[in-house]
Structures are given as C-alpha cells and as structure tokens.
Amino acid sequence: MARYTNAVCRLCRRENQKLFLKGDRCYTDKCSVSVRSYPPGMHGQGRSKTSEYGMQLREKQKAKRYYGVLEAQFRKYFDMAERRSGQAGENLLSILESRLDNVVYRLGFAMSRPEARQLVTHGHFTVDGRKVDIPSFLVKPGMVISVKPSSRDMEKLKANIEANASRQPPKWLDYDAANMLAKVTGVPAKEDIDLPIEEHLIVELYSK
Secondary structure (H helix, E strand, O other): OOOOOOOOHHHHHHHOOOOOOOHHHHHOOOOHHHHOOOOOOOOOOOOOOOOHHHHHHHHHHHHHHHHOOOHHHHHHHHHHHHHOOOOHHHHHHHHHHOEHHHHHHHOOOOOOHHHHHHHHHOOOEEEOOEEOOOOOOEOOOOOEEEEOHHHOOOHHHHHHHHHOOOOOOOOOEEEEHHHOEEEEOOOOOHHHOOOOOOHHHHHHHHOO
8 A cells, every 4th residue: 555654744845835744743833834934855945936737736736645645546536536427626625535534534533634544544443334444445425434342442532532622523424422423424515625725726737
C-alpha cells in the first residue's frame, strides 16, 4: 500500500496553507506554516509568477494532500467522478469525502486524516458490523460505521472524542456519540465540504 512517508509539514508549506496533517500541532504556534510561511527548498523565498497550469496543478496537489491520496488513486477517483451524472468536480469531492478514513476523521475519532488512516488500518472500526481495515473503502447511504466493541476503551480514542466534542459531524452522517457509531444518511454535497478547494481547476487540468 503506497503512501507518503516524508515530512508532512513540507506539504503545508508548499501549498502555503494549513492542511491539518499533524493534529494538535497544526493549531499551535509550532505549526510550520506559522513559523516559515514560504515554500520549502533553497528557492522557497524567491518570487515567482504562477501560470494557469501552475494554479491547476497546485489545486490538484492540495486536494490529494488533504485526503492523503497518491496520483494513481486520485486519477481513478476522477475517472469515477466523470462517469457519474452531475458536475465532475463536485462528484470528485463527494467521492473523497466518502473514504472511510475521512469519515473517521469527520466524526472526531481522530485528530487528523493520517491518524484516522492508521486507526482504520489497525482494524478499530466496523462497517455494517464487519471489520474494515481499508482506509480507501467508500461508504454509501445506509451503511453504519462504528468503533469495534473491543476498541471502545482505547485511551487515545477517548481523548480524541473529548478533544473534538465541539466538532459538528457533516449533515450526511447521523452520529450517535453514546454508542460510538454513525449512519450514512446521504451523499456528501459541495456545501458540506469546508475545505478551500476549487474543484473546477482540477477538472480543467485533467481535461487538457
């Protein structure tokens, strides 16, 4: 299973935006974007103009990094989005939001998407009563996602839930905090996604 293993703070600095890849650290003064608000590398502080292609590429890279997806899988999601009815860009974001690791993060079980990916991989969650340890698993309306009974006393999970108590789950997830489960009641819509992604630029990039 391919994944990015280098310093994730460099990704935030490259996009000049917080991608919230390190949980609590992203909310403190130690965040690399706050400390060094310029791209990494020896030419990071130089001035450069961004072309139309550059803007489209940066938007694609930003989306990939938000959700922790590499190029081959991201392209697969785009092809899937194009085959669906409606706007390809909005379909793409809906598919990315439907990933199990993103759902775990949205429900407040993890402080970041990378941590959510790790929790899913370690088998702490079930879908419709069956253990699923594939972070890219796409949830669908009617499915029920829950913490595995044997994992409900994990100190890390309890701490995350307490820290994220004020976070509101998206409208398409019916969250039952007492039982540590949520039912998927719909499909993620553009207005439910609070990430600053201009999906039309990604569509323009892949349409060339």
